[in-house]
Amino acid sequence: MxxxxxxxxxxxxxxxxxxxxxxxxxxxxxxxxxxxxxxxxxxxxxxxxxxxxxxxxxxxxxxxxxxxxxxxxxxxxxxxxxxxxxxxxxxxxxxxxxxxxxxxxxxxxxxxxxxxxxxxxxxxxNSLELEVYCDSDWVSCPMTRRSITRYFVTLGGCPISWKTKKQSTVSCSSAELA
Incomplete structure (x- = not known):
């Protein structure tokens, strides 16, 4: 090599x-x-x-x-x-x-x-401090009425992972999110 x-x-x-x-x-x-x-x-x-x-x-x-x-x-x-x-x-x-x-x-x-x-x-x-941000909305998809979850991960202030995903079930209230 x-x-x-x-x-x-x-x-x-x-x-x-x-x-x-x-x-x-x-x-x-x-x-x-x-x-x-x-x-x-x-x-x-x-x-x-x-x-x-x-x-x-x-x-x-x-x-x-x-x-x-x-x-x-x-x-x-x-x-x-x-x-x-x-x-x-x-x-x-x-x-x-x-x-x-x-x-x-x-x-x-x-x-x-x-x-x-x-x-x-x-x-x-930078330091290897890991930060994770997560958010969900309620019934944002007009076609399926499913909520969307998002996350964003940084390591030392640098983005290393992110995702947006429609939830697999329909939430009947905001208390059911995530």
Missing amino acids: CDLGPVTYFLGIEVTRMESGLFLNQRKYVLEILKEYGMLGAQPSTFPMEQHHRLTADSGTPLNDPSRYRQLVGRLMTITRPKLCYPVHILSQFMPDPRQDNWDAAMRVLRYLKQSPGHGIFLRP
């Missing part, structure tokens, strides 16, 4: 060493996705999803090629950015039968990525 030196690119993630820590991003991957979907010249968006979106299973006309939507959402799932967790969670609900409104929402996520393709995670050599 031979030493290849400091890592600069690993599993699609660019690694930049600095005195104050490591910066990890997927700029190249994001730009590939933007190019593939013709969004390099698109107007950037400040937010990945409308605040009060009303996407439903029957919103808009069915897509001619649903596999393209599924492929895009699958690629969005692999981008390591906590801010995409909720929008991708919403978009993934429509994988079986994607509609035009769902496609438009996915394009908005791409426009958000266009605004900052090089954003990433900065890992500092």
Whole structure:
């Protein structure tokens, strides 16, 4: 086995060493996705999803090629950015039968990525203090009436894990959440 030196690119993630820590991003991957979907010249968006979106299973006309939507959402799932967790969670609900409104929402996520393709995670050599934040809402999914649970974990102030998940059962009151 031979030493290849400091890592600069690993599993699609660019690694930049600095005195104050490591910066990890997927700029190249994001730009590939933007190019593939013709969004390099698109107007950037400040937010990945409308605040009060009303996407439903029957919103808009069915897509001619649903596999393209599924492929895009699958690629969005692999981008390591906590801010995409909720929008991708919403978009993934429509994988079986994607509609035009769902496609438009996915394009908005791409426009958000266009605004900052090089954003990433900065890992500092701080203390190894583990922090976990968790939140649940009540009956937020208009289609299933199920609640959504989210968590965000940091180690030394650096994000290491996050997730948004629809709960498996319907809660009849806010006391039943989590």
